[in-house]
Amino acid sequence: MQRYDRLVRYHIYRISKSRCLADPHWLEAIASETWSGFVERCRTTSGEAIDSVPALLSRITRNRSISALRRVIGTEQTQSLDAETGTIDQNLSADEDQQPSVVAERLELLEFLRESLSDLEEADRSICDELPLIMERRWKEAGKRLGMSESTLRSRWQVILGKLQRTLAKKTGENIAPKASWSDL
Numbered sequence: 001m002q003r004y005d006r007l008v009r010y011h012i013y014r015i016s017k018s019r020c021l022a023d024p025h026w027l028e029a030i031a032s033e034t035w036s037g038f039v040e041r042c043r044t045t046s047g048e049a050i051d052s053v054p055a056l057l058s059r060i061t062r063n064r065s066i067s068a069l070r071r072v073i074g075t076e077q078t079q080s081l082d083a084e085t086g087t088i089d090q091n092l093s094a095d096e097d098q099q100p101s102v103v104a105e106r107l108e109l110l111e112f113l114r115e116s117l118s119d120l121e122e123a124d125r126s127i128c129d130e131l132p133l134i135m136e137r138r139w140k141e142a143g144k145r146l147g148m149s150e151s152t153l154r155s156r157w158q159v160i161l162g163k164l165q166r167t168l169a170k171k172t173g174e175n176i177a178p179k180a181s182w183s184d185l
Contacts, residue, residue, distance in 0.1 A: 004057050007107065008034050011061040012069045016069055026068075050051065054107045109168070116167040124160050127153065 001151055012030045013020050020027045037060045042050070051057055088138035125148060128133075134157060143153040 004054060004107075008057055008061050009044050011058055012065050015062060015065040019069065019072070022059070030065055030068055032062075033068070033121060034061045037064055064073065112171045113164065113170055116171065119167060120160065124156070124163070127156055127160060 008031055009027060012027055016026065016030070034057065038057060041056065066149065087132070116124060120128065130142040130145055133139075133145070134153075139150045139153055143150045146153060148156075
């Protein structure tokens with residue numbers, strides 16, 4: 001559950017972003033439904049091996065999120081929601097980002113990233129521990145927690161990103177273009 005909970009929450013947020021922003025408990029409720037559905041699915045297969053856990057979780061998450069939106073909004077309005085009221089119209093389409101193979105590739109890339117993080121020096125890993133603050137651009141707060149200035153943290157963060165990009169490029173065999181934000185992974 002710890003390994004895939006972020007994937008589940010990412011899909012819920014992506015499918016029902018405005019609902020997540022409007023109701024702080026929405027994400028947690030749908031995540032609980034998803035994990036219940038996963039356990040239910042595991043019980044009903046009784047010994048059958050699951051081909052791809054990420055793909056199964058993605059599908060369950062998508063179905064539970066859409067069902068919850070339909071319950072809240074109503075079936076007839078679900079297909080015509082615009083970006084202001086729910087944006088599931090564009091997210092219901094089977095775009096590339098939601099395909100199980102793409103999700104599996106991203107999870108594999110995350111595994112490479114996890115290995116790359118473990119290869120970093122202890123000081124660099126401590127900076128990575130403050131990733132949530134860094135990703136939210138709360139440099140001062142992250143710097144204060146780490147006992148360094150904001151400018152030092154920013155420059156060390158750029159060095160760490162460079163190291164991670166080079167390591168990932170070696171492990172995956174492809175050149176990974178610098179990202180504006182590593183939260184896209």
